[in-house]
Amino acid sequence: MSSRAPITIIGAGLVGALLGTLLAQRGFAVELFERRADPRKIGYLGGRSINLALAERGMHGLRLAGLTASVMDKAVMMRGRMVHALDGHSELLRYGRDDSEVIWSINRGQLNTLLIEAAEAAGAKIHFGQRLESVDFDRSTLRMFDETSAEIREHEAVVMLGTDGAGSALRAAINAVTPLGERFEPLGHGYKELEIPALGDFPPSALSPELTDKRDAGERFAIERNALHIWPRGHYMCIALPNAEGSFTVTLFLPNSGDPSFATIVSPAQVADFFARDFADAVPLMPSLIEDFTQNPVGVLGTLHLDRWHLDGRALLLGDAAHAIVPFHGQGMNCGFEDAVELADLLETGSHDMAGVFAEFESRRRPNAEAIAAMALENYIEMRDSVAAPDFLLRRSLERI
Ligand code: FAD
Numbered sequence: 001m002s003s004r005a006p007i008t009i010i011g012a013g014l015v016g017a018l019l020g021t022l023l024a025q026r027g028f029a030v031e032l033f034e035r036r037a038d039p040r041k042i043g044y045l046g047g048r049s050i051n052l053a054l055a056e057r058g059m060h061g062l063r064l065a066g067l068t069a070s071v072m073d074k075a076v077m078m079r080g081r082m083v084h085a086l087d088g089h090s091e092l093l094r095y096g097r098d099d100s101e102v103i104w105s106i107n108r109g110q111l112n113t114l115l116i117e118a119a120e121a122a123g124a125k126i127h128f129g130q131r132l133e134s135v136d137f138d139r140s141t142l143r144m145f146d147e148t149s150a151e152i153r154e155h156e157a158v159v160m161l162g163t164d165g166a167g168s169a170l171r172a173a174i175n176a177v178t179p180l181g182e183r184f185e186p187l188g189h190g191y192k193e194l195e196i197p198a199l200g201d202f203p204p205s206a207l208s209p210e211l212t213d214k215r216d217a218g219e220r221f222a223i224e225r226n227a228l229h230i231w232p233r234g235h236y237m238c239i240a241l242p243n244a245e246g247s248f249t250v251t252l253f254l255p256n257s258g259d260p261s262f263a264t265i266v267s268p269a270q271v272a273d274f275f276a277r278d279f280a281d282a283v284p285l286m287p288s289l290i291e292d293f294t295q296n297p298v299g300v301l302g303t304l305h306l307d308r309w310h311l312d313g314r315a316l317l318l319g320d321a322a323h324a325i326v327p328f329h330g331q332g333m334n335c336g337f338e339d340a341v342e343l344a345d346l347l348e349t350g351s352h353d354m355a356g357v358f359a360e361f362e363s364r365r366r367p368n369a370e371a372i373a374a375m376a377l378e379n380y381i382e383m384r385d386s387v388a389a390p391d392f393l394l395r396r397s398l399e400r401i
Helices: 014-025 056-064 068-074 108-121 170-175 209-216 268-278 289-295 332-350 354-388 391-400
Strands: 007-010 029-034 051-054 075-078 080-084 090-094 105-109 126-129 129-137 142-146 151-156 160-161 185-195 228-232 237-242 247-256 301-305 315-317
Touching: 014 029, 014 056, 014 108, 014 332, 051 056, 051 108, 051 332, 056 068, 056 332, 068 108, 068 142, 090 108, 105 108, 108 126, 142 228, 151 332, 160 170, 170 315, 185 289, 185 354, 268 289, 268 301, 301 354, 315 354, 332 354
Parallel strands: 007 029, 007 160, 029 126, 080 228, 160 315
Antiparallel strands: 051 105, 075 105, 080 090, 129 142, 142 151, 185 247, 185 301, 228 237, 237 247
């Protein structure tokens, strides 16, 4: 049995589940409370960004947790950005000199489930269907809403780690006793997810002769599988990341107001006209474009800034709960995984002075989190203008995603 303080983690998403794994593997007694139901029983209810770009920064944490093989088994390698110009021609811009410098596309639900299994295998206890409502820091007590019984239950928690995402309830609880200097800067652009199905899932009437030939030759992917596809169009763009079974998750980033925007592209006719004009080569690849566009929600994008990430040695925020960023570098999860590694290392060596560990964690991680937040915003601004820019400028901006 460990003599160190037990750790309570709020949120068993990507960062919380990796953190729970790393801490349990280091001998800590770890309990996680997750609002959602167990994804192994009812499937993963993610709601956004179905797949994610995993880079070396994030891979390092997964490797430390002993998960390299199981993650790679589910990931699709992306060796560069395939840029689709307005006239329909496309060009691959490699990330590095060869395939030793690549990133990976991974399904959020599969990765989260794998991490939950790893946390449990390492000895962490996960309570699903438990939503943090409030915290009594003086009594070291969490008040959790049990989704099954619809009752409030209390749990003792001496050391609380908040990995409950951008809308963190632990952050709100800390803020109520010690203001954290919270500022959320909305981007003014939102996103919507669409789909390029696997070739085997295309309705036969939607298959062009070229796609039919590909499917008949045994190909599962409608476009190049080992690339992050991007259709830059000035103030807006589409990207597409491959899924292992052959589909692509397409994300349209578009302003919330002005023209065109999510306010003006609404009716099926407006959607059809907009895509025919700006993404003509992608339209035949998305047979359910109109349904997806009209049914899927518009996601909010913005940057979260906090002046402080912890309440002395009692509570600390990590991942999106501390530093949610816009996704134009594909680094939010990767940055959160770096948080998990840093904290696990610090706790392993200095867990008897929690306030000192949390302060040291914040001083090490804050400059990195602020840097990637600024770079992600900068990249968005450059990409907005890239379509009219000279070729070398377009390349420079695309080299960052
Ligand atoms: P979350 O993933 O939000 O997990 C929080 C968890 O806490 C969830 O399981 C939630 O159910 C739980 N929870 C919430 N509230 C409570 C509560 N009150 N009580 C208990 N549990 C609670 N990052 C990348 O690295 N690469 C990418 O390619 C990438 N693409 C993105 C694309 C889009 C469109 C968006 C929006 C984001 C993208 N990101 C990407 C960022 C990435 O999604 C986040 O950085 C990452 O999910 C943060 O993980 P997290 O565990 O901190 O938070």
